[in-house]
Amino acid sequence: MTMRPTLYFLVCFSLFVVRGQEVNQTELLLEFKAELIDTDNHLWNWGNSTYPNPCNWNGIACANNSDVISVTLHDLNLQGNLSTAPALCHLPLLTIFNISKNSISGPVPADLANCTGLEVLDLSTNRLHSTIPIDFCGLNSLKKLFLSENYLFDEIPQCIGNLTSLEELVIYSNNLTGLIPPSIRMLKELRIIRAGLNDLSGPIPVQISECYSLEILGLAQNRLEGNLPPEIEWLKNLTTLILWQNKLAGEIPAEIGNCTNLEMIALNDNGFTGGVPKELGTNWMELFLHNWEIVPAQ
Numbered sequence: 637m638t639m640r641p642t643l644y645f646l647v648c649f650s651l652f653v654v655r656g657q658e659v660n661q662t663e664l665l666l667e668f669k670a671e672l673i674d675t676d677n678h679l680w681n682w683g684n685s686t687y688p689n690p691c692n693w694n695g696i697a698c699a700n701n702s703d704v705i706s707v708t709l710h711d712l713n714l715q716g717n718l719s720t721a722p723a724l725c726h727l728p729l730l731t732i733f734n735i736s737k738n739s740i741s742g743p744v745p746a747d748l749a750n751c752t753g754l755e756v757l758d759l760s761t762n763r764l765h766s767t768i769p770i771d772f773c774g775l776n777s778l779k780k781l782f783l784s785e786n787y788l789f790d791e792i793p794q795c796i797g798n799l800t801s802l803e804e805l806v807i808y809s810n811n812l813t814g815l816i817p818p819s820i821r822m823l824k825e826l827r828i829i830r831a832g833l834n835d836l837s838g839p840i841p842v843q844i845s846e847c848y849s850l851e852i853l854g855l856a857q858n859r860l861e862g863n864l865p866p867e868i869e870w871l872k873n874l875t876t877l878i879l880w881q882n883k884l885a886g887e888i889p890a891e892i893g894n895c896t897n898l899e900m901i902a903l904n905d906n907g908f909t910g911g912v913p914k915e916l917g918t919n920w921m922e923l924f925l926h927n928w929e930i931v932p933a934q
């Protein structure tokens with residue numbers, strides 16, 4: 637009879653000890669901060685003995701006032717680099733890492749891929765200079781990947797199709813090159829692709845029309861070529877199709893008229909021939925169809 641409370645106490649106690657041994661949240665957060673330069677002292681309460689609980693530190697959010705779930709340091713004029721950021725991956729419940737709009741430089745560390753619980757990874761609007769690590773394809777809880785407005789180069793990893801939870805892929809304004817990976821067809825939850833202002837080349841892969849949740853497809857200001865695949869008509873939820881300033885050619889497929897939710901379409905500054913298909917109608921909120929290079933059919 638007296639066994640039960642004793643066992644209960646032992647189980648609770650050992651869980652606490654195990655967790656205590658594994659992570660000291662204070663140490664992990666301070667390790668991450670060590671390579672950041674906080675000129676304006678926005679992080680003044682980090683490691684301040686008056687604030688022993690890191691859940692009370694600026695930019696930190698916790699579950700139950702005990703487990704860090706979010707590190708959001710947005711627009712704080714932070715400099716330095718992310719070399720020690722993978723320490724955060726030892727925070728067992730971390731789901732949001734957002735350092736958008738700072739001046740953080742250096743590479744995107746591949747070891748951030750150890751943060752397997754991440755649902756939001758936002759490194760946008762910084763000065764990061766590296767490739768997109770292939771290891772990121774292992775972040776299989778990721779819903780939002782924001783890397784826009786950095787100096788990232790080289791190809792979008794071919795394995796991007798492994799991120800099957802992905803809903804928003806926002807990577808515009810970098811120096812990304814190469815093809816749009818056909819594996820993108822695996823991303824059935826993907827609602828938003830914003831990949832404009834890069835150096836992407838090759839065709840718009842027909843596989844993109846298997847991303848049935850797509851609402852926004854933004855690929856403007858790249859070097860994409862070939863036809864606009866008529867299979868785009870499968871994207872019944874598409875509201876926004878922004879493809880201006882590429883090298884797309886051929887006729888604009890009449891099938892786009894089947895995307896009945898389209899509100900905005902920008903196809904100008906390409907090499908399309910023929911006219912605007914009458915199926916496109918005129919009832920959309922905005923039509924950016926000006927400045928076409930229309931070559932008369934012979």
Ligand SMILES: *[C@@H]1O[C@H](CO)[C@@H](O)[C@H](O)[C@H]1NC(C)=O
Nearest residue numbers: 656659660661662663664666
């Ligand atoms: C965690 O690390 C900090 C700084 O090293 C230390 O002051 C604190 O006592 C540690 N907490 C636990 C629970 O070990």
Ligand SMILES: *[C@@H]1O[C@H](CO)[C@@H](O)[C@H](O)[C@H]1NC(C)=O
Nearest residue numbers: 677679680681684685686687
């Ligand atoms: C620590 O917090 C106190 C207020 O509680 C503040 O006066 C002090 O400047 C802080 N220390 C540092 C190093 O920012």
Ligand SMILES: *[C@@H]1O[C@H](CO)[C@@H](O)[C@H](O)[C@H]1NC(C)=O
Nearest residue numbers: 698699700701702703704729
């Ligand atoms: C946090 O609190 C909620 C209820 O408020 C509870 O269901 C949950 O088990 C708690 N989680 C932890 C890790 O203590």
Ligand SMILES: *[C@@H]1O[C@H](CO)[C@@H](O)[C@H](O)[C@H]1NC(C)=O
Nearest residue numbers: 721722723725747748749750
């Ligand atoms: C990330 O995980 C890999 C493989 O488990 C390990 O070798 C590496 O040390 C980890 N990185 C960090 C910063 O913990």
Ligand SMILES: *[C@@H]1O[C@H](CO)[C@@H](O)[C@H](O)[C@H]1NC(C)=O
Nearest residue numbers: 708710734736756758780782
């Ligand atoms: C990152 O944080 C900023 C400020 O809270 C917010 O506006 C932005 O939407 C966040 N990014 C993501 C991907 O949620």
Ligand SMILES: *[C@@H]1O[C@H](CO)[C@@H](O)[C@H](O)[C@H]1NC(C)=O
Nearest residue numbers: 671716717718719741742743
């Ligand atoms: C990060 O910044 C620290 C301190 O300025 C520097 O010693 C280190 O070499 C930098 N690491 C990278 C990868 O840029």
Ligand SMILES: *[C@@H]1O[C@H](CO)[C@@H](O)[C@H](O)[C@H]1NC(C)=O
Nearest residue numbers: 770771772773774775795798
């Ligand atoms: C992507 O998924 C495939 C098949 O599940 C697996 O073999 C491969 O290792 C994964 N790639 C990465 C980088 O996680």
Ligand SMILES: *[C@@H]1O[C@H](CO)[C@@H](O)[C@H](O)[C@H]1NC(C)=O
Nearest residue numbers: 785786787788809810811833
């Ligand atoms: C891309 O790289 C070129 C040099 O190769 C550089 O001038 C340009 O600023 C870079 N653009 C971005 C957005 O990184």
Ligand SMILES: *[C@@H]1O[C@H](CO)[C@@H](O)[C@H](O)[C@H]1NC(C)=O
Nearest residue numbers: 824825847848849850872873
């Ligand atoms: C399309 O949008 C509707 C309404 O928001 C939603 O119920 C449906 O699940 C979406 N379809 C796909 C394939 O995402």
Ligand SMILES: *[C@@H]1O[C@H](CO)[C@@H](O)[C@H](O)[C@H]1NC(C)=O
Nearest residue numbers: 869889890891892893894915
């Ligand atoms: C799709 O568009 C084509 C060409 O406008 C039309 O012939 C076809 O009936 C449409 N299909 C559906 C399912 O609306």
